[in-house]
Amino acid sequence: MAERIDPWRAELPENYARLMEEFGISPFEEVLPDIPDPMSIMRRKIVFGHRDFRRVLERMLRGEDFAVMTGLMPSGKMHLGHKMVIDQLIWYQKMRGARIFLCVADLEAYSARGLSLAEARRIAIEEYLANYEALGLDLKGCRVYFQSEDEHVKRLAFLLSKKVTLSELRAIYGFTTESNLSSLFYPMIDVADILHPQLPEFCGPIPTVVPVGIDQDPHLRLARDMAGRFQKEFGFIPPSATYHKLLPGLIEEKMSSSKPESAIFLTDDDETIRRKIMNAFTGGRPTAAEQKREGGNPDICRVFDLYLYQLIPEDRRLLEVRETCRTGGIICGECKQMAIELLLDFLGGYRERYASALERVRSTFQEHV
Amino acid sequence: MAERIDPWRAELPENYARLMEEFGISPFEEVLPDIPDPMSIMRRKIVFGHRDFRRVLERMLRGEDFAVMTGLMPSGKMHLGHKMVIDQLIWYQKMRGARIFLCVADLEAYSARGLSLAEARRIAIEEYLANYEALGLDLKGCRVYFQSEDEHVKRLAFLLSKKVTLSELRAIYGFTTESNLSSLFYPMIDVADILHPQLPEFCGPIPTVVPVGIDQDPHLRLARDMAGRFQKEFGFIPPSATYHKLLPGLIEEKMSSSKPESAIFLTDDDETIRRKIMNAFTGGRPTAAEQKREGGNPDICRVFDLYLYQLIPEDRRLLEVRETCRTGGIICGECKQMAIELLLDFLGGYRERYASALERVRSTFQEHV
Numbered sequence: 243m244a245e246r247i248d249p250w251r252a253e254l255p256e257n258y259a260r261l262m263e264e265f266g267i268s269p270f271e272e273v274l275p276d277i278p279d280p281m282s283i284m285r286r287k288i289v290f291g292h293r294d295f296r297r298v299l300e301r302m303l304r305g306e307d308f309a310v311m312t313g314l315m316p317s318g319k320m321h322l323g324h325k326m327v328i329d330q331l332i333w334y335q336k337m338r339g340a341r342i343f344l345c346v347a348d349l350e351a352y353s354a355r356g357l358s359l360a361e362a363r364r365i366a367i368e369e370y371l372a373n374y375e376a377l378g379l380d381l382k383g384c385r386v387y388f389q390s391e392d393e394h395v396k397r398l399a400f401l402l403s404k405k406v407t408l409s410e411l412r413a414i415y416g417f418t419t420e421s422n423l424s425s426l427f428y429p430m431i432d433v434a435d436i437l438h439p440q441l442p443e444f445c446g447p448i449p450t451v452v453p454v455g456i457d458q459d460p461h462l463r464l465a466r467d468m469a470g471r472f473q474k475e476f477g478f479i480p481p482s483a484t485y486h487k488l489l490p491g492l493i494e495e496k497m498s499s500s501k502p503e504s505a506i507f508l509t510d511d512d513e514t515i516r517r518k519i520m521n522a523f524t525g526g527r528p529t530a531a532e533q534k535r536e537g538g539n540p541d542i543c544r545v546f547d548l549y550l551y552q553l554i555p556e557d558r559r560l561l562e563v564r565e566t567c568r569t570g571g572i573i574c575g576e577c578k579q580m581a582i583e584l585l586l587d588f589l590g591g592y593r594e595r596y597a598s599a600l601e602r603v604r605s606t607f608q609e610h611v
Numbered sequence: 612m613a614e615r616i617d618p619w620r621a622e623l624p625e626n627y628a629r630l631m632e633e634f635g636i637s638p639f640e641e642v643l644p645d646i647p648d649p650m651s652i653m654r655r656k657i658v659f660g661h662r663d664f665r666r667v668l669e670r671m672l673r674g675e676d677f678a679v680m681t682g683l684m685p686s687g688k689m690h691l692g693h694k695m696v697i698d699q700l701i702w703y704q705k706m707r708g709a710r711i712f713l714c715v716a717d718l719e720a721y722s723a724r725g726l727s728l729a730e731a732r733r734i735a736i737e738e739y740l741a742n743y744e745a746l747g748l749d750l751k752g753c754r755v756y757f758q759s760e761d762e763h764v765k766r767l768a769f770l771l772s773k774k775v776t777l778s779e780l781r782a783i784y785g786f787t788t789e790s791n792l793s794s795l796f797y798p799m800i801d802v803a804d805i806l807h808p809q810l811p812e813f814c815g816p817i818p819t820v821v822p823v824g825i826d827q828d829p830h831l832r833l834a835r836d837m838a839g840r841f842q843k844e845f846g847f848i849p850p851s852a853t854y855h856k857l858l859p860g861l862i863e864e865k866m867s868s869s870k871p872e873s874a875i876f877l878t879d880d881d882e883t884i885r886r887k888i889m890n891a892f893t894g895g896r897p898t899a900a901e902q903k904r905e906g907g908n909p910d911i912c913r914v915f916d917l918y919l920y921q922l923i924p925e926d927r928r929l930l931e932v933r934e935t936c937r938t939g940g941i942i943c944g945e946c947k948q949m950a951i952e953l954l955l956d957f958l959g960g961y962r963e964r965y966a967s968a969l970e971r972v973r974s975t976f977q978e979h980v
């Protein structure tokens with residue numbers, strides 16, 4: 243890109259900047275120039291921050307092994323916002339040396355959402371793993387595991403829990419005497435998920451990157467702390483992280499499984515997608531005439547967010563759309579029509595891939611217990 | 612036995628009686644008459660109490676399946692007091708229908724004693740499992756497992772932890788904000804140990820007896836409570852328990868691995884055994900003359916305890932020894948000599964059995980991780 247304007251709404255919101263400073267997260271742009279063929283969400287500062295990413299990047303550049311760790315909580319449906327993590331895994335999977343670990347956080351779904359392990363398994367398979375594979379992630383090339391079944395993670399969680407006190411946990415997560423013990427212990431499982439690729443049974447000590455939303459940072463900080471406390475026993479290298487902004491909802495602030503009209507699910511049908519996008523909040527003017535005269539505001543528009551985060555990966559094309567909007571060259575109805583078409587185009591071939599992925603994933607994971 | 616005196620020091624100490632009443636433990640003598648061929652420690656009220664033992668007994672009498680669950684914490688050395696639980700397992704193992712579960716509590720040794728899992732494993736094998744097998748327990752006929760390795764128990768522990776609050780745990784075990792999380796979570800593993808024989812992967816819901824010292828009752832009460840809370844999910848039958856008194860130490864109040872001069876270890880050599888017994892606290896008089904005139908007091912004598920708990924299983928013989936002591940027919944030095952001989956007799960053949968058991972146990976459990 244020739245022009246050095248900041249077309250990506252790249253000014254971080256006030257609260258992000260404060261969080262970064264308070265918790266020592268570095269801006270991602272400082273590593274960006276060294277990343278070969280970065281993803282659009284990296285170029286656009288949607289991936290906005292990192293901790294120690296250079297440690298992983300150096301391995302990556304030399305074609306050496308590094309670990310990528312992430313997880314999914316099987317509750318509700320997979321939406322476009324979740325796709326962002328999978329896109330990153332797919333990007334990493336192209337690198338020689340990437341060892342990908344993918345955790346199904348069924349114990350979290352049990353503890354935090356009250357699902358049975360059987361329900362959590364069904365959701366993990368139908369809503370998440372099948373979609374991941376349909377999106378292009380090669381699950382066979384990853385270590386995919388369910389927390390409820392994994393020996394290594396639960397053992398490590400208990401070992402870790404010896405060096406953390408209740409007052410520390412309270413400072414990070416807060417709890418009362420009426421909290422149940424599973425909610426108190428769960429963070430140890432989460433930390434064990436993050437550190438377990440470094441156990442002797444897997445990679446041994448290895449630079450690890452955890453791509454997460456900023457809301458996951460408390461777990462990351464605790465994992466990095468704990469890595470230090472068990473340095474002697476396991477030689478853990480503090481895990482690196484990258485932080486991405488969360489895809490805003492179509493109407494609500496956040497895209498969330500629990501707000502279906504605000505989220506686009508990968509399993510939505512055409513009609514549903516049309517309705518949801520037509521109802522999305524935009525940066526348009528009250529009348530078409532006004533819009534043509536004064537232009538729209540893409541910087542507050544949830545349809546433009548869809549382009550920015552997902553639907554238009556080519557920067558030049560995105561900038562054109564942005565300019566057209568700002569100069570009144572398009573009204574919101576037309577623009578929404580374009581978003582619908584882009585999304586349905588994508589989902590056209592996708593649905594078949596999903597159906598065949600679901601079959602494969604079922605036969606791999608259904609009867610695993 | 613014809614005579615209905617109570618020669619076994621059978622009056623329970625004040626504190627036992629209080630504990631039984633407070634926590635609803637029933638006297639074992641109410642089930643004793645229905646037990647075919649009871650062990651000497653049952654006849655002598657060393658096994659003094661029970662909860663719901665009749666539920667297990669009825670199964671036993673009909674030759675139907677029931678579970679026996681116990682565990683060992685691999686820390687320190689196995690002493691004669693520990694032997695009492697194994698004697699009970701061996702007794703149960705003779706019953707058609709007994710399904711025996713034996714837990715190596717290596718996570719407890721890690722959490723409570725700071726042992727590494729590797730150290731705990733070595734101790735479990737050398738000090739406990741090899742001794743168990745040498746004593747006559749058929750380990751192959753039991754499900755022996757290490758907590759650190761067992762999938763089912765750790766998963767169940769986490770599931771259980773959802774229905775227990777911090778304030779409950781504090782009421783039972785007490786803790787402060789500076790307690791570490793492993794000590795707080797550990798009771799869930801203990802409860803999962805007790806309940807896991809009833810999982811569908813093992814026996815399904817089944818009457819289970821847990822033979823324990825009275826000091827383990829808090830775990831038992833919690834396990835029985837939790838069985839009720841997860842009735843719907845698993846159909847758990849509240850586990851039954853029997854309670855035995857703890858073998859007193861030779862000098863100290865309690866026989867404990869951490870007080871070597873007060874404990875007789877199964878791996879002690881002859882010289883050590885002679886010394887320890889010669890130094891034991893007795894109920895003798897200050898001088899031999901006085902003893903011959905007034906008699907000794909077996910009821911406070913730690914050598915007589917060895918006879919009562921372990922060395923003289925025949926009741927008539929034990930009563931004779933007791934009478935001889937009380938009437939001044941023997942002085943303490945002679946009596947100690949007799950105890951030493953009985954013990955060395957037992958250990959004579961035992962040591963060879965131990966050596967060959969150790970080899971077998973090592974090859975089964977050494978490289979299990």
